[in-house]
Amino acid sequence: MADAVAGLADVRIDYPGRALLGPLTLGVGPREIVALVGASGAGKSTALRLLAGLEQPASGAVTRPAGRTGFVFQSPTLMPWADARTNVALPLELSGVPAAEARRRADDALAAVGLGDRTTARPRQLSGGMAMRVSLARALSIQPDLLLLDEPFAALDSITRRGLIEDLHRLWAARSMAVVFVTHDVEEAAYLAGRVVVLSAADGHVVADLPMPGPLPRPADWRRDPAYREAVETVAEALDRSMERPA
Numbered sequence: 001m002a003d004a005v006a007g008l009a010d011v012r013i014d015y016p017g018r019a020l021l022g023p024l025t026l027g028v029g030p031r032e033i034v035a036l037v038g039a040s041g042a043g044k045s046t047a048l049r050l051l052a053g054l055e056q057p058a059s060g061a062v063t064r065p066a067g068r069t070g071f072v073f074q075s076p077t078l079m080p081w082a083d084a085r086t087n088v089a090l091p092l093e094l095s096g097v098p099a100a101e102a103r104r105r106a107d108d109a110l111a112a113v114g115l116g117d118r119t120t121a122r123p124r125q126l127s128g129g130m131a132m133r134v135s136l137a138r139a140l141s142i143q144p145d146l147l148l149l150d151e152p153f154a155a156l157d158s159i160t161r162r163g164l165i166e167d168l169h170r171l172w173a174a175r176s177m178a179v180v181f182v183t184h185d186v187e188e189a190a191y192l193a194g195r196v197v198v199l200s201a202a203d204g205h206v207v208a209d210l211p212m213p214g215p216l217p218r219p220a221d222w223r224r225d226p227a228y229r230e231a232v233e234t235v236a237e238a239l240d241r242s243m244e245r246p247a
């Protein structure tokens with residue numbers, strides 16, 4: 001894990017009333033996009049919280065990025081009373097960025113996610129996809145080295161999801177950041193990521209660590225490419241194996 005931006009080494013988590021999770025070892029290299037998949041309860045969100053420093057392991061070592069970490073949750077978690085610009089700018093201001101600079105960075109981040117003309121819209125005036133774009137802009141506005149996304153598109157329709165994945169690839173390509181993305185969706189994982197890590201349902205250890213073929217961002221028609229279809233099958237098989245309970 002020498003050149004990893006962030007990582008977990010032999011990490012175990014001891015939640016009350018639950019068998020110990022782990023050991024989990026996961027390194028995230030510079031500019032890597034890693035998808036974490038696994039059954040519900042496998043420990044995917046826990047792995048993100050450990051990488052974000054929001055939780056401490058019972059044992060093992062956590063390497064945090066040298067710079068900032070952005071976090072995008074399943075729900076956009078916007079302040080309903082504030083417009084899109086304020087939703088992005090306020091956390092920056094609270095972290096010490098002067099107000100005018102925070103507004104400028106918020107407008108830049110909103111423009112980068114295609115919402116340059118919606119800066120004064122309130123969350124209730126935005127579609128689900130737009131609200132998620134505001135949430136993405138908020139995470140990107142801090143210029144993270146590591147962007148963590150916990151099933152961010154799960155509540156959206158498939159066309160909106162596909163659009164957001166293309167956006168995420170475009171935003172990633174323009175920046176120097178690593179991405180860790182939690183999803184239940186095998187096709188989404190294989191399309192989005194350069195590497196898919198499958199966690200076991202039983203204790204959250206790594207069942208498979210699979211490099212995904214093809215360039216990132218994906219070329220047009222990649223979803224029909226036999227190499228992609230094969231990668232989806234490989235992830236699906238690993239996910240099936242991840243459900244097996246130890247004898």
Ligand SMILES: Nc1ncnc2c1ncn2[C@@H]1O[C@H](COP(=O)(O)OP(=O)(O)OP(=O)(O)O)[C@@H](O)[C@H]1O
Pocket residue numbers: 015016018021038039040041042043044045046047
């Ligand atoms: N704060 C906590 N206290 C006790 N148990 C917890 C806590 N957080 C998570 N757990 C348990 O740890 C396990 C892993 O949870 P986690 O949320 O990381 O899984 P997940 O793979 O993200 O699941 P999902 O796909 O359903 O979001 C689950 O069994 C969960 O109930």
